[in-house]
Amino acid sequence: MTTPLDLTPQFAIIVAGGSGNRMGTSVPKQFLPVGGVPILMHTLTRFFEYSPAVQLILVLPQKDQSVWEKLCERHHFQLPLKIVAGGATRFQSVKQGLAAIEAAEGLVAIHDGVRPFVPVHTIRESFEVAYQGNGAVAAVALKDSIRLVTPDGTNQSMDRTQFRLIQTPQTFRLPVIRKSFEQPEQSSFTDDASVVESDGNPVTLIEGSYQNIKITTPEDLVWAEAYLKLMS
Amino acid sequence: MTTPLDLTPQFAIIVAGGSGNRMGTSVPKQFLPVGGVPILMHTLTRFFEYSPAVQLILVLPQKDQSVWEKLCERHHFQLPLKIVAGGATRFQSVKQGLAAIEAAEGLVAIHDGVRPFVPVHTIRESFEVAYQGNGAVAAVALKDSIRLVTPDGTNQSMDRTQFRLIQTPQTFRLPVIRKSFEQPEQSSFTDDASVVESDGNPVTLIEGSYQNIKITTPEDLVWAEAYLKLMS
Numbered sequence: 001m002t003t004p005l006d007l008t009p010q011f012a013i014i015v016a017g018g019s020g021n022r023m024g025t026s027v028p029k030q031f032l033p034v035g036g037v038p039i040l041m042h043t044l045t046r047f048f049e050y051s052p053a054v055q056l057i058l059v060l061p062q063k064d065q066s067v068w069e070k071l072c073e074r075h076h077f078q079l080p081l082k083i084v085a086g087g088a089t090r091f092q093s094v095k096q097g098l099a100a101i102e103a104a105e106g107l108v109a110i111h112d113g114v115r116p117f118v119p120v121h122t123i124r125e126s127f128e129v130a131y132q133g134n135g136a137v138a139a140v141a142l143k144d145s146i147r148l149v150t151p152d153g154t155n156q157s158m159d160r161t162q163f164r165l166i167q168t169p170q171t172f173r174l175p176v177i178r179k180s181f182e183q184p185e186q187s188s189f190t191d192d193a194s195v196v197e198s199d200g201n202p203v204t205l206i207e208g209s210y211q212n213i214k215i216t217t218p219e220d221l222v223w224a225e226a227y228l229k230l231m232s
Numbered sequence: 233m234t235t236p237l238d239l240t241p242q243f244a245i246i247v248a249g250g251s252g253n254r255m256g257t258s259v260p261k262q263f264l265p266v267g268g269v270p271i272l273m274h275t276l277t278r279f280f281e282y283s284p285a286v287q288l289i290l291v292l293p294q295k296d297q298s299v300w301e302k303l304c305e306r307h308h309f310q311l312p313l314k315i316v317a318g319g320a321t322r323f324q325s326v327k328q329g330l331a332a333i334e335a336a337e338g339l340v341a342i343h344d345g346v347r348p349f350v351p352v353h354t355i356r357e358s359f360e361v362a363y364q365g366n367g368a369v370a371a372v373a374l375k376d377s378i379r380l381v382t383p384d385g386t387n388q389s390m391d392r393t394q395f396r397l398i399q400t401p402q403t404f405r406l407p408v409i410r411k412s413f414e415q416p417e418q419s420s421f422t423d424d425a426s427v428v429e430s431d432g433n434p435v436t437l438i439e440g441s442y443q444n445i446k447i448t449t450p451e452d453l454v455w456a457e458a459y460l461k462l463m464s
Contacts, residue, residue, distance in 0.1 A: 137379075139379065142397070143446055143448050143449075144397040144398050144399060144446060145397075145398035145422045145423045145426075146395055146396070146397060146398060147369075147371065147395065147396050147398055147425075147437070148394055148395055149394055149395065149396055149437070150394075154434065155396070155435070155437055156429070157398075157420070157422055157423070157425065157426040157429060158395075159420070159422065160422060162380055162381055162382075163378055163379065163380055163381065163390075164378070164379050164381055164387070165374070165376040165377075165378060166376055166377035166378060166379055166389075167376060188389070188391070190377045190389055190391065190392060191377045191389070193379075193389065194377075194389040197388070197389060202386065203387070205379070205381070205387055210449050210451045210452075211451050214375055214376060216375050217375075217442050219442045219443050219455075219459070220442075222455065222458045222459050222462050223451075223454065223455040223458060223459075225458060226454045226455060226457060226458030227451070227454050227455075230454055
């Protein structure tokens with residue numbers, strides 16, 4: 001059955017601007033292999049699994065593009081995608097990604113290149129909720145307690161049930177996010193939702209998942225290898 | 233070289249009151265095997281590795297104690313420890329653990345039974361900082377963005393650099409924590425540090441580590457198996 005959502009142009013901007021700094025490697029973390037395949041290819045494949053109709057925009061630093069091409073050859077990776085050069089910050093990178101979309105209307109999911117285990121049902125829900133109106137932001141409850149560290153160096157316990165850890169995808173209507181990204185960049189823009197919100201548009205939190213980790217540290221890579229084996 | 237800290241009586245209360253609810257198992261999660269050995273045995277061993285002089289107090293629900301004894305027999309697990317019946321809440325369980333310590337002076341680390349990968353250097357630092365005066369609480373920076381969910385259902389972006397995720401151990405001077413646990417229990421007591429703090433004692437955050445996870449969900453168990461293999 002074809003739904004109104006199916007008839008809406010859908011895009012995904014995959015932001016892959018990370019370095020290997022916190023990973024302790026010289027290879028950008030999105031290129032590190034998990035199960036023998038670069039993380040970024042896993043991530044892009046999730047969106048293709050959701051729907052081959054989603055148009056993929058990969059935002060990658062200029063300097064990493066030739067390596068990416070070689071990796072694609074070696075791994076016979078042939079998903080149709082548009083590659084865009086990243087900017088100096090995430091805000092600039094997403095802005096570049098948006099500029100590469102020609103359609104005036106539709107929905108766009110923005111997703112971290114190093115979150116290869118996003119469940120397909122989460123991608124689907126994020127598009128569905130964004131289609132209803134508000135931006136959709138994947139989020140999970142905290143497992144650990146949390147403290148606020150104040151500028152004077154002291155810290156205080158907070159109620160963790162009032163907080164959510166934010167993941168991606170973060171999915172929006174194209175005209176809304178386009179307008180939001182016309183604002184000057186601010187240091188308070190911690191993610192794409194905060195940009196959209198700062199322009200007066202509320203966002204809706206959807207249930208993310210603990211498997212949807214952002215691969216950041218060597219511990220995460222260990223987990224990713226194990227999780228992939230379990231899934232296959 | 234013997235330091236003043238070495239001459240101070242040191243205790244560790246290991247709190248193991250968890251169910252298997254979020255894990256989807258009927259076995260309490262602290263008894264689930266990682267590398268073939270129950271999680272709780274890994275955790276207790278970390279403290280023994282830090283120092284065989286640390287006196288271990290294991291707080292375990294009464295109903296789980298016979299299973300624990302059988303597990304100890306099967307795994308030839310013979311670390312010297314005092315077993316105390318847990319209470320209905322973490323606050324009550326820690327209070328029971330404290331009541332089992334006869335010494336008037338000294339230091340006590342409180343640690344989650346399901347954090348088996350706490351580095352020995354973190355345990356050491358927590359005792360050292362607690363010896364200096366303030367309570368010592370292991371904490372790490374957030375990898376994800378964070379949002380505050382308000383009671384009216386809306387949510388707002390927060391600056392994640394102002395927050396820390398709280399781990400254990402949380403280590404205190406015995407007289408300080410004893411007095412703090414004489415307070416009536418409050419719902420705002422999210423961890424042991426919040427109890428001590430509520431009694432007017434500041435705590436110091438020390439650097440925790442991303443390997444020091446609290447095994448809570450099936451994803452965590454996958455990670456634990458992989459991490460243990462990597463370490464061995």
